[in-house]
Amino acid sequence: MEMQGSALKIVMIGAGNLANNLSLSLLNSGYTILQIFSRTENSAKTLASKLNTDFTNLYSKIRNNADIYFFCVKDDVIEEISKNACFKDKFLVHTSGSTDISVFSDSTSNAGVFYPLQTFSAGKLTSFENIPLCIEATNDESRTILLSIANKISKNVHLIDSEQRKYLHLAAVFACNFSNYMYFSAETLLIQKNIPLEILYPLIIETANKILYQDPKLAQTGPAIRKDIKVLTAHLDLLSSNPELKKLYSFVSDLIGKMKNDD
Amino acid sequence: MEMQGSALKIVMIGAGNLANNLSLSLLNSGYTILQIFSRTENSAKTLASKLNTDFTNLYSKIRNNADIYFFCVKDDVIEEISKNACFKDKFLVHTSGSTDISVFSDSTSNAGVFYPLQTFSAGKLTSFENIPLCIEATNDESRTILLSIANKISKNVHLIDSEQRKYLHLAAVFACNFSNYMYFSAETLLIQKNIPLEILYPLIIETANKILYQDPKLAQTGPAIRKDIKVLTAHLDLLSSNPELKKLYSFVSDLIGKMKNDD
Numbered sequence: 086m087e088m089q090g091s092a093l094k095i096v097m098i099g100a101g102n103l104a105n106n107l108s109l110s111l112l113n114s115g116y117t118i119l120q121i122f123s124r125t126e127n128s129a130k131t132l133a134s135k136l137n138t139d140f141t142n143l144y145s146k147i148r149n150n151a152d153i154y155f156f157c158v159k160d161d162v163i164e165e166i167s168k169n170a171c172f173k174d175k176f177l178v179h180t181s182g183s184t185d186i187s188v189f190s191d192s193t194s195n196a197g198v199f200y201p202l203q204t205f206s207a208g209k210l211t212s213f214e215n216i217p218l219c220i221e222a223t224n225d226e227s228r229t230i231l232l233s234i235a236n237k238i239s240k241n242v243h244l245i246d247s248e249q250r251k252y253l254h255l256a257a258v259f260a261c262n263f264s265n266y267m268y269f270s271a272e273t274l275l276i277q278k279n280i281p282l283e284i285l286y287p288l289i290i291e292t293a294n295k296i297l298y299q300d301p302k303l304a305q306t307g308p309a310i311r312k313d314i315k316v317l318t319a320h321l322d323l324l325s326s327n328p329e330l331k332k333l334y335s336f337v338s339d340l341i342g343k344m345k346n347d348d
Numbered sequence: 349m350e351m352q353g354s355a356l357k358i359v360m361i362g363a364g365n366l367a368n369n370l371s372l373s374l375l376n377s378g379y380t381i382l383q384i385f386s387r388t389e390n391s392a393k394t395l396a397s398k399l400n401t402d403f404t405n406l407y408s409k410i411r412n413n414a415d416i417y418f419f420c421v422k423d424d425v426i427e428e429i430s431k432n433a434c435f436k437d438k439f440l441v442h443t444s445g446s447t448d449i450s451v452f453s454d455s456t457s458n459a460g461v462f463y464p465l466q467t468f469s470a471g472k473l474t475s476f477e478n479i480p481l482c483i484e485a486t487n488d489e490s491r492t493i494l495l496s497i498a499n500k501i502s503k504n505v506h507l508i509d510s511e512q513r514k515y516l517h518l519a520a521v522f523a524c525n526f527s528n529y530m531y532f533s534a535e536t537l538l539i540q541k542n543i544p545l546e547i548l549y550p551l552i553i554e555t556a557n558k559i560l561y562q563d564p565k566l567a568q569t570g571p572a573i574r575k576d577i578k579v580l581t582a583h584l585d586l587l588s589s590n591p592e593l594k595k596l597y598s599f600v601s602d603l604i605g606k607m608k609n610d611d
Contacts, residue, residue: 204569249542251586255586256533256548259537262569262572264531265569268567272564285519285520286560287480287504290557294553296531297553301532301545305528306524307525337596
């Protein structure tokens with residue numbers, strides 16, 4: 086195989102947010118995007134025109150001379166798509182946090198994972214420079230190739246196996262999806278008193294930035310960690326008309342109250 | 349009363365993190381800090397020496413010619429301290445998110461609130477410039493004075509009454525204390541697989557920054573909002589040895605799952 090440096094030829098499977106961001110980033114780093122495949126022809130066409138490359142929505146037209154096939158599709162269709170005969174024994178790489186590398190085992194023994202640990206927003210281009218890239222591969226040569234690509238587009242590259250990646254994805258749900266839900270809960274309460282969420286921005290940003298220099302365990306503040314029963318009781322009273330937020334408040338406060346005892 | 353501009357004379361009650369940050373900020377804006385009072389003499393002395401001013405730990409020695417007495421003490425001692433005879437009919441101002449302005453009503457009819465909506469860390473000086481300051485007062489003249497001080501040290505000043513402030517403080521618990529607990533939960537999971545929390549920093553910071561341009565309701569991502577039963581089930585399996593985090597995961601995921609139905 087001659088798969089060195091930017092001579093690598095890539096076919097992108099998918100044309101969503103991640104496919105957009107990743108293929109532009111790869112192109113900017115000198116890699117060749119041979120073709121965009123999407124089952125939705127228009128999506129494939131739109132991305133291909135940005136990259137000035139070929140596109141198709143037909144499996145039979147997928148180019149068979151690529152060095153890597155990057156799967157940037159929803160988790161639950163990776164296996165289904167990869168079982169198409171055109172992918173037989175090719176180097177298949179997915180970009181999913183919650184999918185085992187073995188998803189490709191019926192199609193090929195040469196597989197990899199290239200998981201960018203970041204959220205991508207529609208229409209917004211995100212530089213990969215600071216995005217953690219989690220790399221895994223079924224063999225040394227493929228691992229070397231993926232690491233070399235990863236190091237070319239990001240300064241934050243990690244070897245993470247499928248078992249670790251499952252926990253990482255789960256931890257990201259807590260740290261990101263759930264913290265966003267806490268912001269949403271705060272907004273729900275503020276709306277009741279005509280206060281804009283903007284007033285909490287500096288505190289929210291500082292709380293997130295704090296973890297860069299202080300462990301979250303030591304950074305924990307608020308009435309629950311202080312065991313300030315007077316404030317906890319007053320807060321539960323305020324929540325009497327929001328039974329679900331009241332239950333959430335009680336539950337998380339109880340967990341926080343137990344933090345110190347774990348030392 | 350002659351209480352205009354920086355001719356104002358202030359006595360600071362308390363010598364903790366907030367008293368340190370606020371009194372230095374006031375001094376830098378040209379206000380006169382007449383004296384630091386703390387029931388712990390050493391704390392009063394340490395802060396007073398930074399400000400090159402007087403200090404005391406005795407109520408009988410508190411200067412009676414100040415224009416404002418700023419209470420930067422724990423919520424549960426504001427009332428107790430303010431009932432001392434030396435504060436009778438003075439202009440008393442507290443800095444607490446969860447305390448009603450009426451806490452001073454036995455001592456004076458001239459009261460105010462000056463609540464900085466930010467966390468202050470020991471030993472770290474924080475500029476007030478971007479900190480939201482929530483102002484309330486029992487009369488127009490005192491409100492004007494507090495607004496003028498607030499606008500001198502911050503660009504982010506709000507009139508917030510006691511009822512609104514209670515909700516604001518509660519919302520801050522969700523947005524900040526609880527999101528920090530989500531970071532801590534993530535770390536708990538990563539430690540089990542020898543993954544450092546650092547790998548989640550970019551995602552955590554981006555999640556917080558996202559609210560600056562997108563409502564948290566629209567910014568919600570993850571398996572729960574997608575109703576991705578396969579991933580949700582896999583995550584609950586991974587959590588089988590952490591019963592409390594499993595319960596938290598289920599509970600918050602259920603609430604997130606209901607978000608779309610509220611539209």
